[in-house]
Amino acid sequence: MGETPVRIGILGCAxxxxxVSRAISLSANATVFAIGSRSVEKAQKYVSANAFIPPSVKLYGSYEAVIDDPEVDAVYVPLPTSLHLRWAVLAAEKRKHVLLEKPVALNAAEFDRIVSACEANGFKLSSDAQAYTDPDAGGSRMEGFIHSTFTFTADPEFLKNDIRAKPDLDALGALGDVGWYCARAILWAVDYELPKTVTAIKGTVFNExxxxxxxxxxxxxxxxxxAxxxxxxxxxxxxxxxATGTVGTLHVDDFVIPCVxxxxxxxxxxxxxxxxxxxxxxxxxSEHVVTNELPQEALMVKEFARLVKGIKEGSLKAESKWPVYSRKTQLVLDRVIESIERGYESVEVVD
Amino acid sequence: MGETPVRIGILGCAxxxxxVSRAISLSANATVFAIGSRSVEKAQKYVSANAFIPPSVKLYGSYEAVIDDPEVDAVYVPLPTSLHLRWAVLAAEKRKHVLLEKPVALNAAEFDRIVSACEANGFKLSSDAQAYTDPDAGGSRMEGFIHSTFTFTADPEFLKNDIRAKPDLDALGALGDVGWYCARAILWAVDYELPKTVTAIKGTVFNExxxxxxxxxxxxxxxxxxAxxxxxxxxxxxxxxxATGTVGTLHVDDFVIPCVxxxxxxxxxxxxxxxxxxxxxxxxxSEHVVTNELPQEALMVKEFARLVKGIKEGSLKAESKWPVYSRKTQLVLDRVIESIERGYESVEVVD
Structure with a gap:
């Protein structure tokens, strides 16, 4: 490329x-420029353990310091969902582009506050879950019926102590973590048309x-x-x-993390x-095989860096499809929660 | 084999x-012995068009004549569901074993009347949908979550005029036809334990x-x-x-009719x-490939004929697991209909 890569700062060592650090290092147009943790020592330990992070990386003892660094173009936020609002808004106010882990927010209202902060500062929000391969199944979107399952067996330690099992951290639990991908994939299959109603399915399991x-x-x-x-x-x-429609069916067995x-x-x-x-x-x-030039996370970072660079150089506008797609995903998850709370009643999706 | 094959009479030329006629001809222990249609000419035409039916087959101008033939051991009933009760009961009263197309009946009450008639006469009821390959996915039944889809695109002619679209013939429509297999496969995956509740999913489509x-x-x-x-x-x-449980996942793409x-x-x-x-x-x-010695329909006929023969010779009793499995499938379908009628409320499954 020869050009200066987009300088990404990472908030935390989750x-x-x-x-994503590895993905950044694999993406020629981006670099891990700074890492902030609760202490410089912790950040140093993280760098030592991960050979793919360039030795030139700046280490900070706080998230604020990363955001305050004028050389940082964009930040990646792998913090628990409950902290997204605070740090994404702060980063936007400091004129950084933001790459957020999914779920973007705890609900659509928080989501909108994050997007407003980004837009007010002319910056870009992306969320990590956009790295779908985009198979063109015969050129037409599917109508009809779609089903998606995303599960994994967490160990007992995870179910009690992982941030995704804590009401004050990733409060949406499995819905915000793996369910986000299901909802997003379904919306992808219908070209991001919002459903009219959402009805939770009886049998929700909660932890203590x-x-x-x-x-x-x-x-x-x-x-x-x-769906x-x-x-x-x-x-x-x-x-x-x-996904099956009148004329065709698409089936993917590994739509989030590919088998290889x-x-x-x-x-x-x-x-x-x-x-x-x-x-x-x-x-x-028919089986279709897509060979990946780069791992999907690196493709996502590459696209993010391309957008950041374009905005920086004035050739691209901050607006893009990603916040729209992520917001719709968030709206669907909000309605699932509401339906569960209302005893599995159908709830209308009103934007 | 050398032994006399089980003599099967077929009611109708659907x-x-x-x-199934072909499957009977492929099964060494069974033979297409008689065919009844509304006229002998119609039956003759059917035989001429299907080379796999033995030329020795007896042709009758009515279903009654097949049932009355003392040499017929068992009848196969490919008639519309609304006619199952009448013909299965008549056949049982004439001391014939019965192989019924699915869905067995319009509801569990009719199902029970058919089974009672068969049992009262010491005979056996089977239903066609029992020809599952039975993969042993690691030796344990699945817990957790199961999803099944069975769809096909019917042409406009079918949607108006096929027996499966007629309220007076196969009144259960897609639920009784393709839905039967979904419910049955799900019950198979849970070792035929009945669910506690059934809730229809909003979006049912009816014809005129x-x-x-x-x-x-x-x-x-x-x-x-x-599920x-x-x-x-x-x-x-x-x-x-x-089907996914704590330790494993099973996925089959062609669980009813194999791709090859x-x-x-x-x-x-x-x-x-x-x-x-x-x-x-x-x-x-891991991908597992099962090579089929005979097509699955023939395996089903072979098993049916083995049971009929055993009962005839006194070495087997009429009771078997098949009516139990089919009845549970019917109960689930009944509750789906009830839930749709009640505006998608959850309904209890009471046996």
Whole structure:
């Protein structure tokens, strides 16, 4: 590239930050420029343990210091969801671009305050969950029915002490963590049209602190499309989506984290019928393999850095589709919570 | 084999009967012995068009004549669901074993009348939908979450005129046709434990005559297991089931009709975790391929004929697991209908 990479500051040394730090280092147009933790020692330890972070990285003993660094172009926020509002707004006020971990916020109202702060300062918000491969299943979006499941079996320690099980940290629990991806994938499949109603599915599991460990919902659109999803910390790793419309079906078994990093695959069927006597499919489903030039996280960082650079140079505007997509995802999750609270009643999605 | 095959009489020349007629001819212990239609000419035409039916087959101009033939051991009933009660009961009274197409009946009350008639005469009822491959996914049944989808896109002619779209014939529509398999597969995955509640999912589509063309439901068990299914005549062929429990996941893409007749495959994952940095799955899912000695319909006929023969010879009793499994499937479908009628309220499953 030869050009100056976008300088990213990271707020905190959460384990999720390692994955994105590596992705930044793999993305030629971005660099891990600064890391802030509760102490410089903690930040130093994190750098020593992760060889992919450049030795030139600046270390700070606070998150504020990263945000205050005038050379930092953008910050990545891997903090618990309950801290997103505070740090994303502060970063925006200090004229930094923001890459937030999902879920973006605890609810759509908080989401809007974050976006307002970013927009007021002419900056960009992105959320990490945009790194979908975008398979073109025959050129048309799916109508009809969509189902997505994202689960993993958390150990007992996680279920009690992980930030995703704490009501004061990632209060949305499994819904905000794995459920975010299900809702987002479903919205992707319908070209981000919001459903008319959301109805939680009976059987939500909470931990002792009242955080959701497992839940699901059905979504209904104005034109009759239906979707269901299930998300859980209590069942073996499963991350699939099936979308079926009048003429075709798409199925992906690993839509969030690919089974292998260098490629991902999906199945499509188009106008499927049967052989004589209905004993075989005709035509058979097709498997499509996408080879990844870079891991998906690095592709996301590359795109984020491209946008940040464009805004910095005046060739791009701050507005983009990502906040719109993330906000719709947040609205769906809000309604799932509301439906659970109302005893599984259907609730209208009003934007 | 050398032994006399079980002599099966077929009531009617419906197109579905062709598939099972072929299966009977492929099963060494059974034979298509008689066919009854509204006229002998119609039956003759059917035989001429289907080379796999033995030329020795007896042709009758009525269903009664098949049932009255003392040499017929068992009858296969591919008639519309609304006619099952009448013909299955008549056949049982004439001391025939009965192989019924699914759905067995319009509701559990009718189901029970059919079973009573069979049992009163010491005979056996089976239903066609028992031909599942029975993959042993690591030796343990799944707990947790199960989803099944079975859809196909019916043409406009079908949606108006097929028996499965007629309120006086197969009144359960898509629920009784494709939904039967979803409910049955879900019950299979939980070892046929009945759910505690059934809640239909908003978005049911009816045709002008009030027959269901598309619907879905969620099921909740006493111990917290949850399942959802979607069945439809309005979306491209999809027939999958995903079952995930604490330690494993099973996924089958073609659980009703295999993509190819000679083999079927499924995916399992056990104790799935991730590589360092959560960028890949570890271990990867395993694909299992089952080679089929005979098409699944023929395996079903073979098992049916084995049971009929055993009962005839006095070595087996008429009781078996199949009526129990089918009855539970029927109970679940009954509750889906009830939930739809009650505006998508949850309804208790009481046996």
């Amino acid at each position: 384990s999720i930050a390692r994955k 602190a009242g955080v959701i460990l497992s839940c699901g919902a059905s979504l209904l659109w104005e034109d009759g499309k239906v 269901t999803f299930h998300c859980s910390f209590l069942s073996n790793t499963t991350m699939n989506i099936t 990093e260098t490629s991902s695959s999906f199945l499509t069927s188009t106008k499927t019928g049967f052989s004589e006597l209905d004993t075989e499919w005709k035509p058979l489903p | 197109s579905i009967a062709r598939k 005559a009030g027959v269901i063309l598309s619907c879905g439901a969620s099921l909740l068990w006493e111990d917290g297991k949850v 959802t299914f979607h069945c439809s005549f309005l979306s491209n062929t999809t027939m999958n089931i995903t 007749e000679t083999s079927s495959s499924f995916l399992t994952s056990t104790k799935t975790g991730f590589s360092e940095l959560d960028t890949e799955w570890k271990p990867l899912p």
